[in-house]
Amino acid sequence: MKKNLKKKIILLSGAIVVLLAGLVATTLAWLTDTKTSNINFVMGDVNYECQFNINSDSIVVPGQPLFNADAITITNKSTVATNVRVKITVTEKDKTDLITDIVEITFDENSDWVNDGDYWYYKGKPTSLTDDSANISAATVPSVGDVLNFNVNMTFDGSKVGNDYSGKSYTITIVVEGKQAEYVLWENMANIDFTTGLAK
Amino acid sequence: MKRNAKSLISIIALFILAITLATSSYAWLISLRRSSSIVFVSGEVRYDLVGNLCEQDYIVPEKPLINDPYILTNHSSVDSEIRFQLFYQFVTDANSPIDNEKWNGFDDTNNQQIKASIGDDWVYFKGCWYYGGIIDGDSISGSVIKGSESTSITVLESLSVNGDNYGNMGNRNVKLIIKIAFQAKQKDYVEWNELGFAIDIS
Numbered sequence: 001m002k003k004n005l006k007k008k009i010i011l012l013s014g015a016i017v018v019l020l021a022g023l024v025a026t027t028l029a030w031l032t033d034t035k036t037s038n039i040n041f042v043m044g045d046v047n048y049e050c051q052f053n054i055n056s057d058s059i060v061v062p063g064q065p066l067f068n069a070d071a072i073t074i075t076n077k078s079t080v081a082t083n084v085r086v087k088i089t090v091t092e093k094d095k096t097d098l099i100t101d102i103v104e105i106t107f108d109e110n111s112d113w114v115n116d117g118d119y120w121y122y123k124g125k126p127t128s129l130t131d132d133s134a135n136i137s138a139a140t141v142p143s144v145g146d147v148l149n150f151n152v153n154m155t156f157d158g159s160k161v162g163n164d165y166s167g168k169s170y171t172i173t174i175v176v177e178g179k180q181a182e183y184v185l186w187e188n189m190a191n192i193d194f195t196t197g198l199a200k
Numbered sequence: 201m202k203r204n205a206k207s208l209i210s211i212i213a214l215f216i217l218a219i220t221l222a223t224s225s226y227a228w229l230i231s232l233r234r235s236s237s238i239v240f241v242s243g244e245v246r247y248d249l250v251g252n253l254c255e256q257d258y259i260v261p262e263k264p265l266i267n268d269p270y271i272l273t274n275h276s277s278v279d280s281e282i283r284f285q286l287f288y289q290f291v292t293d294a295n296s297p298i299d300n301e302k303w304n305g306f307d308d309t310n311n312q313q314i315k316a317s318i319g320d321d322w323v324y325f326k327g328c329w330y331y332g333g334i335i336d337g338d339s340i341s342g343s344v345i346k347g348s349e350s351t352s353i354t355v356l357e358s359l360s361v362n363g364d365n366y367g368n369m370g371n372r373n374v375k376l377i378i379k380i381a382f383q384a385k386q387k388d389y390v391e392w393n394e395l396g397f398a399i400d401i402s
Contacts, residue, residue: 030395031242031278031386035249039378041265043290043361044258047372079258079372183262184363197367 044080046178051075062158066103066172072150074176081140081181083126085119086150086174093169102165103172104157113150119177122148125186140181150176243278243347245384251356259376261363262315269319270356270380274345279387281342283328284355284380285398288314290366291375298377314378315362319354326397339393356380 053068060066074084090100107113113120123139141148154172156165177194179186193200251270259265272282286306289298290313306316308324323333325340331353332343345351361376385395 030390031245031280032395033245033247033276033280033384035247035380035382037249037251037270037378037380037382039253039265039380041259041376041378042257043369043374043376044260045372045374046368080260180260182260195368199364 044180045078046080046082046180047077048082048084048176048178049075049077050174050176052174060156062156062161064155066154066156067152069151070149071152071154072174072176074148074150076141076144076146076148076178078141078144078178082178083139083181083186084122084141084148084176084178085125085186086113086176087119088152088154089118089173089175091171091173093171099170102157102160102170104153104155106153108151108153111151112148113152119186120150120152121186126181127185127187129183129185141178243386244276245278245280245386246275247282247382247384248273248275249355249380249382259361261361261366263360265359265361265378266356269354269358272353272355272382274347274349274351274353276345276347276384278347279344280347280384281331281387281392282345282353282382282384283330283333283342283392284322284382285328286316286318286356287379287381289377289379290369291377292369303379311365313362313366314359314376316359317357319357321353322355328392328397330392339391341391344387355382 051073053071053073055064055066055068057064072086074086076082076084088100088103088105089098090103091098107120112123114124115121116125119125121139122141126139177189179189179194191199249270249272250268251266252268254263254265254267256263274280287303288306289302289304291298304313305327306312306314307327318329321332321343322329323335323340324330325333325335330340330342331345333340334342345353359378383395385392
């Protein structure tokens with residue numbers, strides 16, 4: 001008889017525990033709602049490849065072309081619309097002082113390259129982000145695979161390069177920079193490291 | 201014969217008595233009142249999130265990514281509070297799966313690789329944006345959105361990659377993944393800190 005009573009008490013206790021657990025579980029079920037949106041984009045890429053057609057003569061004289069025809073070929077490998085510019089600098093070998101003015105840089109009459117400051121801009125330097133023919137559209141390199149010829153004529157300037165320059169070596173550096181055509185102007189890129197795309 | 205008849209009568213009498221007793225034992229002293237039916241309707245917290253992206257193959261820094269702002273519309277039957285988190289991740293190898301350890305939460309600072317214009321009245325607190333949030337020490341409560349009102353709330357007005365902070369990643373086809381995780385709760389009887397400050401998006 002006592003044994004039966006004990007069994008009943010155990011069963012009753014178990015039932016109470018289950019009931020309490022059920023109550024606790026119920027109080028955690030608050031009224032809520034949730035939504036999640038997944039959005040995917042692919043970043044564009046600005047990428048140019050360059051080929052240099054340099055005069056192979058190891059010793060040059062003033063007036064002699066330093067590049068052959070189609071001096072620099074720039075091929076657009078970008079996935080978005082871009083702008084391009086080229087900068088040429090000259091230093092004495094292993095020195096850092098710029099002596100760019102000892103070379104004469106000219107282009108054919110119908111060249112697409114427009115000089116502004118230290119750079120030659122492909123079809124000019126847009127000054128506004130407004131999409132009109134005078135600005136972005138004209139200077140934009142539109143398609144992947146487009147080949148731009150930087151057909152520069154470059155010589156040492158005979159009026160500046162005299163006998164003092166004989167036997168010396170000079171380094172000519174050509175920097176080709178590309179940027180996305182939209183949302184940013186060249187003038188906003190003054191402090192940008194073109195290798196990283198971030199501020200210097 | 202007479203004796204048999206008496207016995208039969210006795211048995212029948214006993215039987216009738218038994219039936220009478222049995223019937224009367226159900227007739228307890230009772231009284232019964234029934235209330236009218238009590239019906240509870242469980243409230244509902246429900247929001248719709250709508251918005252439209254700009255369709256484009258490739259994006260560049262500063263290009264607007266959202267066409268129509270992301271807007272929440274309240275369809276709840278009870279008062280509620282809302283919050284959301286905005287996450288982003290650049291995946292340098294387009295074939296790689298999303299790494300749940302690498303989500304960046306968009307906060308209220310300017311040193312992010314994305315720019316986002318959050319709607320009015322959202323307050324940033326411990327990883328989440330709370331609508332009409334009022335911070336009180338370690339907890340936050342939001343503006344009450346009435347259950348009876350079909351309120352529309354702007355979550356995200358604009359979104360773009362931040363040109364100042366996003367650099368060349370050295371790979372083509374870098375993928376930008378944005379995730380907006382939104383949560384709503386009943387206004388009363390439970391606080392945000394009881395539900396946890398982080399939204400599980402894994």
